[in-house]
Amino acid sequence: MSDLFLGTVSQHEAGQPTPTRRSRSRQDGKARRNRQRRNRRRRSILVLIMAIGLVGGAGYVVTSIFSDFFGGLFGGSSENAEVSDYEGPGQGEATVTVASGDTGGAIGEKLVEAGVVATTSAFTKAYAANPLATQIQPGAYKLRLQMRASDAVDALLDSANRVSLKVTVTEGLSATQIYEKIASITTIPVADLQAAAADPGAIGLPAEANGQIEGWLFPATYNVDPGATAVSMLSAMVSKTVEVLNANGIPQDQWETVLIKASLVEREGKSYEDRTKIAQAIENRLGRGMRLEIDAVLAYGLGKSGTALSNADKEIDTPFNSYRNIGLPPWPIASPGEESIQAVLNPTAGPWIFWVTVNLETGETKFAETFDEHKVHVAELRKWEAENSK
Known part of the structure; x- marks a missing residue:
């Protein structure tokens, strides 16, 4: 027996694990593998959570961008999905x-x-x-x-x-001012009105106007029906002017001349009595071959207000510089009302050459036959201006 034991080497002495240690080693390896699997699962879950977060964030950004885009497309705002609305019917x-x-x-x-x-x-x-x-x-x-x-x-x-809307065009406005008035009340853009005015045939502008609509847009109150256009609007105003000219018995070849004179009277006079005198004074100047020297004419040609004129403006060479040119301006400077047209047709007889408004609030106007008398009236105006400059 001893020889048997002496002739063999025990597993322990050979450095081999005993059955007990081998079992323990297998258990330790399994535990390590389990831990590794758990760690891998944790990392996978963490990566998944991070990915979801990134996708969600990107989705939020995309949603915000496109909601703003489509909101802007329809003119709305990117409010939250809860839309506040009345129940109606109102x-x-x-x-x-x-x-x-x-x-x-x-x-x-x-x-x-x-x-x-x-x-x-x-x-x-x-x-x-x-x-x-x-x-x-x-x-x-x-x-x-x-x-x-x-x-x-x-x-x-x-x-x-x-x-329907109502548009009231007052006397003495220029075509540009009338366009702005119409556009402010209706949905007709100024550009459309300008385009319509540039097509005389479309709006029925008479040949006597020589293609210039200024003075032919009669001041009155107009009903603007749904669907009205720039052409229909200006056509109605031109038609009204023709109607008034015919009603007052004005020969067609005199239409433009009467409107030019009436536009000057409209811008210079406040009362009908003053307008008939101004109309006569204009005739007196034209008859003597004198320059009209009317500030309103010069201001129209320069696109200025009459109160913004300077002496230097009187030297500017334009067809509307009534301080340099003799005769009437080439076309009306405003749309005259029927009173001004009638004042031109029926001026008050008198020798006046000069006139000046001495009170800009009341419109009081004084007339003179001589320049010396006119200078006295101008001095009265300057005094009023000095006293009312503040």
């Missing part, structure tokens, strides 16, 4: 004007300002949802207050809600 009344080229957002802002809808975003949402919304026409609309946004879109699509 009450009371408001008039809102839709201008040519208005986006859904621009219309919405006007409706909010007028109290028709609750928010711009509510309207732009309803506008985008209605495939006919882009067919809303320029014009003035009578709507209810506190309407549901979708109902407001429907109401703007209903021509029955469009209302």
